[in-house]
Amino acid sequence: MSVRDLHSFWEWGRxxxxxxRNYAEHARELGNPLPGAEPLLFLKPPSAYLRPGSAIRPPRYSRRLQPEVELGLVLAKGGSSIPQEEAMGYLGGYALCxxxxxxxxxxxxxxxxHPWTLAKAFDCSCPVSDFIPKDKLPDPHSLxxxxxxxxxxxxxxxxxxxLFPIPHLISYISGIIRxxxxxxxxxxxxxxxxDVQEDDELQAGIDDLVTMKFKVKSD
Incomplete structure (x- = not known):
């Protein structure tokens, strides 16, 4: 898969x-324990993707919607049980999420x-920026x-x-999920x-590299 194809990863990524809980202060602010020796994982489906220009629509059963800004890693090639020392070679780039x-x-x-599916995997639950090629972020641990x-x-x-740097995450995840x-x-x-409310405008960014905006709208 070429890097050019990765520019639309949200259209075909599986x-x-x-x-x-990969940032200690965030875990503490919610009263959650730190993850310990292994990362805490959960999944979102591809239908969660949302691109700038579209509205974030809260699920009908929730009254407390909260955004969490994150660095996303976009894989350029697949693999299982990837060694940490090789993990960065599997990356094609990044996205603000x-x-x-x-x-x-x-x-x-x-x-x-219960699992967190209802809280995390609903439609519109993963707004993403444009693709950021790997060479634009020489040190993703300094952003x-x-x-x-x-x-x-x-x-x-x-x-x-x-708490768990990028090579550790890629290696650990690939040992469980290809x-x-x-x-x-x-x-x-x-x-x-x-919390955010209807008609709030969300703006997120990474340094001076990328920004994105979304509005919250109810049906």
Missing amino acids: KIICVG LDMTARDTQEECKRKG TLWLKVNGQLRQQGHTSQM LEEGDLILTGTPAGVS
Whole structure:
């Protein structure tokens, strides 16, 4: 698969693999324990993708929608049980992403011991920026991610704060789920998550490299 094809990975990529609690302060702000020796994983379907210009629509069963700004990893080739020292060679590039979360639903799922599918995998739950080629980000562990709501800064964090760095994530995930070309890995979110309401405007960015905007709209 060529790098040119990766510029539309959201149209043909087969899965979205998400890493939870990869920033310690975010885990603490929600009262969650740190993940320990292994990353916490969950999935979103390809139908979760949303491109700028489209509205983020909360699921009908939630009253507490929260965006989480994240660095996304776009795979250029597939593999299983990838060694950490080879992991960066499987990357084609990156994307700025939002992990939209129905927080009230997630809290209920956790209370019942249920999976997070209703809270994390609904339509519109993975807004993504344009593709960022790998050579545009020579050091993905030295980036500032930020999120503003109606012009007010809500989240700001540095990718150096990840508990599990990128090579570890790729290696670990590929030992459980075979990675494929066009797959997206969400690497976790920094602290500062908060609720958004209808007609709020969300603007997210990575340093001076990329920005994207979305509005929240109900049906």
